[in-house]
Amino acid sequence: MMKKRAEWVFVPAPGMGHLVPMVEFGKHLLDRVERLSVTILLIKPAFAPAIHAYTQALATANTNTRIRYIHLPHFGVPSYIFCPSGAAFLGLMLYLPDRHIQIQIESEFTMSYPDYSISSYANPVPTCVLPSALFNEHGGYTSFLNHARRFRESKGIIVNTFAELESYAMNSFSLEALPVYTVGPLVDLIGQARIQSDDRDKIMKWLDEQPPSSVIFLCFGSFGSFAPAQLVEMASGLEQSGLRFLWSIRLPPKRTPSPCQVIVWGSGDSRGDRERAVRCVMDTENVVRERVREMGEKSRKALVDGGSSFASLVCLAEDMVGNN
Numbered sequence: 501m502m503k504k505r506a507e508w509v510f511v512p513a514p515g516m517g518h519l520v521p522m523v524e525f526g527k528h529l530l531d532r533v534e535r536l537s538v539t540i541l542l543i544k545p546a547f548a549p550a551i552h553a554y555t556q557a558l559a560t561a562n563t564n565t566r567i568r569y570i571h572l573p574h575f576g577v578p579s580y581i582f583c584p585s586g587a588a589f590l591g592l593m594l595y596l597p598d599r600h601i602q603i604q605i606e607s608e609f610t611m612s613y614p615d616y617s618i619s620s621y622a623n624p625v626p627t628c629v630l631p632s633a634l635f636n637e638h639g640g641y642t643s644f645l646n647h648a649r650r651f652r653e654s655k656g657i658i659v660n661t662f663a664e665l666e667s668y669a670m671n672s673f674s675l676e677a678l679p680v681y682t683v684g685p686l687v688d689l690i691g692q693a694r695i696q697s698d699d700r701d702k703i704m705k706w707l708d709e710q711p712p713s714s715v716i717f718l719c720f721g722s723f724g725s726f727a728p729a730q731l732v733e734m735a736s737g738l739e740q741s742g743l744r745f746l747w748s749i750r751l752p753p754k755r756t757p758s759p760c761q762v763i764v765w766g767s768g769d770s771r772g773d774r775e776r777a778v779r780c781v782m783d784t785e786n787v788v789r790e791r792v793r794e795m796g797e798k799s800r801k802a803l804v805d806g807g808s809s810f811a812s813l814v815c816l817a818e819d820m821v822g823n824n
Contacts, residue, residue, distance in 0.1 A: 505535045506821045512582070514543040514551055516722045521584045521660045521686035523558065528683070528803075530566055532810075533817045537566040550722065580820070581651050584660045587669035587682070591620020592630075594676070596648040608641035609634040620669040652678060658816065660684040662802035662809045665795055681816040683809050685799050703746065716745040716778065724750060741778040 508529070512522040519542075526538040542555040559569045583590045595618045609616075615624035633640035651657060656679040663670055663682050673680045707715060716738070720726075726734070731749070738745050780786055802809040 504821065505537070506533075508536065508538050508820060510538065510540045510582070512540065512543075516551060516554065518582070518584050519551065519554065520688050521684070522582055524686040524688055525582070525658070525660075525683060526567055527564075528686070528813060529817065530564065532813060533821075536817070536821075537568075539568045539570060542569050578655050581654045581657045582660075583657055584686075586661045587659050587666040587673075587680070588620045590651075590657060590659055590680070591669050591672055592618055592625075593644075593648040593651055594673075595619070596645050597652070600645060608636060611635065619672040622668045652676075654678065656681060656816070656819065658683055660686050662799055662807075663812070664798045664802065664808060679815075679819065681812045682802075683813050683816065685802070685809075707746070710744055713784075714744055714782075716743060716782065718745065718747040720750070722750070737778060741782075743778060743782050 508526075510522050510526060512518040523540065526540060529536060530538060540558075542558070555569065562569065583593075595616075609627065609630060611627050613627055615626045616630070617624050627635075631644070633644050635641070658681045661682050661684045666682075670680065670682065718734075718738075735747075738747070781789060783789065801807045804810060
């Protein structure tokens with residue numbers, strides 16, 4: 501009996517934090533399911549030339565006939581939500597409509613409130629760490645709320661995490677009517693160089709010369725931006741730590757045609773007291789560092805046969821084909 505074939509369509513948001521993990525997710529699916537083909541709809545944003553360059557490179561370098569990259573208008577089909585931000589943040593999104601029903605008014609969050617109890621977080625969430633849009637009375641909160649309402653209208657939610665990393669958050673979804681699938685971590689291990697080859701070779705050579713697990717890497721994403729004074733404070737703390745670091749900084753467009761600049765600081769004498777947080781993270785006997793190492797091992801096991809994300813991905817594939 502011939503097995504039923506399925507065509508899946510991905511519609512990622514036009515941001516590197518969404519595009520890259522969704523492309524990697526599609527590749528993982530194709531590796532697991534022979535009777536599957538994937539189409540990824542690429543949206544060209546007018547404000548992000550780096551994203552356009554990435555999508556152009558995807559189409560040019562693609563040799564897999566079972567994956568396509570095309571542009572299409574919106575159309576109505578059963579949909580799944582892809583959440584690249586982790587299970588805890590997904591819990592925050594699902595909390596917004598519930599909060600609206602409880603208070604009976606469409607009101608943004610307030611800084612005067614001490615903290616919020618959100619089921620996907622083990623501890624109350626301080627207001628200072630919530631997205632600033634939730635405090636915006638001029639449409640930001642409403643936009644978040646309306647977006648969150650659509651989550652429960654989907655067939656399921658796919659999250660870029662793994663069960664062992666966010667077990668508390670995943671357990672909080674047990675009463676949800678829709679399924680939540682952990683398929684991560686989704687990381688482009690090969691990568692496509694987005695800096696000049698000379699700079700890349702210099703960076704890779706420098707990294708190869710450093711001892712294992714001795715370099716701090718900082719990157720705040722394609723939308724991360726800081727005031728000059730904040731950058732100076734962070735740079736001073738890193739420099740005074742005396743530790744090796746690699747920092748990818750997003751510069752204003754007027755200063756450089758490239759979206760980022762890379763700053764490297766090697767080992768050397770400390771110019772003052774080492775910054776406490778950096779020293780604590782890099783301390784080889786630090787409990788947090790050991791936990792990170794353990795989670796690194798678990799993240800690798802999650803994706804292989806028998807792992808939690810592998811099993812979740814198989815379950816997702818079966819459900820998707822059944823809904824096709």
